Amino acid sequence: MNILALWRLIKNSVRFAFRAKRRWITFVIIFAFLSAFITLFVGAFNQYSTEQLLNQKGFYVKATDEGTVTEAQGLNLKTEIEALTQVEKVALFRYFDLGDYIRVYGVDPASKWMFGDAKPSFLINGKYADKQGEVIVSKNATIRADVGTIIGNVSSTLQKGDLLVFENSTKLELDVVGEIDDLIFAQDKLKIFVTNPDFDLLYSDFGNGVTKYCQSLALLVFGKLYSPFDKEIYNNMIALDTPGEPLYLLVKNPTYGDWADPITAGPDVARKDRATRMLYFIFGVVGGVLLTILYNFLIVWFRRREVAVLRAMGYEKGEIRINLLGESFTISLVGYIIGILSIIIYYAARGMTFTNQLLAWQTLLVSFSIVVLLTIPGLLLSSLSFVRVSPVILFKAR
Amino acid sequence: MTDAILKLDKVTKIYKQGRSEVVRALDKVSLEINQGEILMVVGPSGSGKTTLLNCLSGLDKPTSGKIFFNTARAGEGFKYMAEKTSDGESSRRSPSNMVDLTAWDQKQLTQYRRHNVGFVFQAWELIPTLKAIENVESSLYPSRIPGPEVREKAKRLLRKVGLMDKEYSYPDQLSGGEQQRVAICRALIKEPRIVFADEPTGNLDSETGGQIMRQMKLISREGAAVIIATHNSELRKFSDRMVKIHDGEITY
Ligand SMILES: Nc1ncnc2c1ncn2[C@@H]1O[C@H](COP(=O)(O)OP(=O)(O)O)[C@@H](O)[C@H]1O
Numbered sequence A: 001m002n003i004l005a006l007w008r009l010i011k012n013s014v015r016f017a018f019r020a021k022r023r024w025i026t027f028v029i030i031f032a033f034l035s036a037f038i039t040l041f042v043g044a045f046n047q048y049s050t051e052q053l054l055n056q057k058g059f060y061v062k063a064t065d066e067g068t069v070t071e072a073q074g075l076n077l078k079t080e081i082e083a084l085t086q087v088e089k090v091a092l093f094r095y096f097d098l099g100d101y102i103r104v105y106g107v108d109p110a111s112k113w114m115f116g117d118a119k120p121s122f123l124i125n126g127k128y129a130d131k132q133g134e135v136i137v138s139k140n141a142t143i144r145a146d147v148g149t150i151i152g153n154v155s156s157t158l159q160k161g162d163l164l165v166f167e168n169s170t171k172l173e174l175d176v177v178g179e180i181d182d183l184i185f186a187q188d189k190l191k192i193f194v195t196n197p198d199f200d201l202l203y204s205d206f207g208n209g210v211t212k213y214c215q216s217l218a219l220l221v222f223g224k225l226y227s228p229f230d231k232e233i234y235n236n237m238i239a240l241d242t243p244g245e246p247l248y249l250l251v252k253n254p255t256y257g258d259w260a261d262p263i264t265a266g267p268d269v270a271r272k273d274r275a276t277r278m279l280y281f282i283f284g285v286v287g288g289v290l291l292t293i294l295y296n297f298l299i300v301w302f303r304r305r306e307v308a309v310l311r312a313m314g315y316e317k318g319e320i321r322i323n324l325l326g327e328s329f330t331i332s333l334v335g336y337i338i339g340i341l342s343i344i345i346y347y348a349a350r351g352m353t354f355t356n357q358l359l360a361w362q363t364l365l366v367s368f369s370i371v372v373l374l375t376i377p378g379l380l381l382s383s384l385s386f387v388r389v390s391p392v393i394l395f396k397a398r
Numbered sequence B: 001m002t003d004a005i006l007k008l009d010k011v012t013k014i015y016k017q018g019r020s021e022v023v024r025a026l027d028k029v030s031l032e033i034n035q036g037e038i039l040m041v042v043g044p045s046g047s048g049k050t051t052l053l054n055c056l057s058g059l060d061k062p063t064s065g066k067i068f069f070n071t072a073r074a075g076e077g078f079k080y081m082a083e084k085t086s087d088g089e090s091s092r093r094s095p096s097n098m099v100d101l102t103a104w105d106q107k108q109l110t111q112y113r114r115h116n117v118g119f120v121f122q123a124w125e126l127i128p129t130l131k132a133i134e135n136v137e138s139s140l141y142p143s144r145i146p147g148p149e150v151r152e153k154a155k156r157l158l159r160k161v162g163l164m165d166k167e168y169s170y171p172d173q174l175s176g177g178e179q180q181r182v183a184i185c186r187a188l189i190k191e192p193r194i195v196f197a198d199e200p201t202g203n204l205d206s207e208t209g210g211q212i213m214r215q216m217k218l219i220s221r222e223g224a225a226v227i228i229a230t231h232n233s234e235l236r237k238f239s240d241r242m243v244k245i246h247d248g249e250i251t252y
């Protein structure tokens, strides 16, 4: 086969692929569903292994006027929870009011996704406060004269790029690195988010002994986030992205109700969880491979007469396969793109913000390999049988 | 050296139906087909015409007998990959270059069809997703001939059969006769040495049928052997030679 012929066959096979409209659209839809399902199945496996994604799932507890959790209470709870063997990670987010106008939040950059009120995905400008000396502010935060000193390109609105200076017994300079569209109540306040060390510095200099509170507490158990707070008191638990189960269904502890022995409850749950994940993965991969091959077989089956004609005309086997490839390839590629877009649109419509994490590149690569790349061996495999069948038989079967 | 491009020697094709029943579709057929002639094979339905063409084109293998192809008359680009068997040696030594194609493998048969054979199928078998002109061109897609040249050739052929305004129609927008003419152009664009036409006037009215036969005549004048299978002996006036086939047996 020469290059000119090869190029012409490939070009035409793609160009002519769109001509069989009904067949093409039908299979594109099938492949879109296939892509979406495989991606979700494989993603279900992957999401448990991607910590960032894990951290985005679950509950956080909102502090209320009646039952605000103090820092001391929160720290106690944190210590107790950390002692449970199943718990992978606990994150506590604190705040205090600096005067009656500024509310300062402490964030742990390593657990930023667990902070249900101020996740990185809520940023509308700039980046997250990842190191000491950095601060992010709530959107459209206006400046009042009694707030420290503000140097730099300062308008009446605090923006990314400004320098926020607090000066009392010591001087603390904070770069405004980002603005966040926060969902926290107390809209009348200027909310600033700093790393925990800066939080402690600010408190020691400006705190004047006011109470530090616990804004939220989240913990990670077998890849799920839970809030351990008692529902009776903190009944405004808000499920963020995905509803999870309360912790007491998973581990039992006499202090917080009818909890089972964490040591015996743990491995069982872990094993079940691992088995489920594996099942999802196998289902996604094996099912995807089989279906891709099956649908390629069907595409070729619809064109078996054409295969017979081309054989009789003296096309070589390789040339016939290239001729078939365009259709399978464009169908699977377009189907894949539509499938992935539908997932994004679906999640966006449900107000979910972590789609970019769910669709981790590893997940996309696996599903792309199955749906699009497997088309080639799948097609070769399925065309084999039709390229072998004698045209004589095919022409007879009208 | 003979003028024959194909020569059949006691070709028999037996189809088994079920466990015991056998159909003798071809029965010891011996026949010579010459360059530049129109040979008409006339016989009723089920007499073995299609089977004969399938065997000659290598789509089907005879149960016994030999079919010789004259490699000296082969089309451009055809390469005969002679095997180093004693059979191959003898056929290469033979002055007439007659090679038994029933001994060829699929690869060699593909080469044979690609460079020598044009097909007009019984049911036309146009590819429904290709426009008329693309159907014609499709014969040359795997060739080295550049695209514009292929298009020019296809246009010229379609014009010759009176389809200049139907070049960009899809097969389902064409009448039976028009489809048939496209199928003929598809067979001819390769400038084949042998053209097989299975019931080319199939269910066409006699006027269109006549047109098509005149087209066939033109091809044969350019040096190709044209073998037409038909049940319609009225068409004999267009042929150079006619053989009758009945229950797989040839009579002259
Ligand atoms: N693939 C096949 N299997 C079994 N019998 C066949 C097959 N092809 C043809 N035949 C039989 O061989 C005979 C000749 O068929 P065919 O060559 O198609 O005749 P024609 O083209 O003259 O109508 C018929 O009896 C037909 O039933």
Ligand SMILES: [Mg+2]
Residues within 6 Å of the ligand: B049, B050, B051, B122, B198
């Ligand atoms: Mg027939």
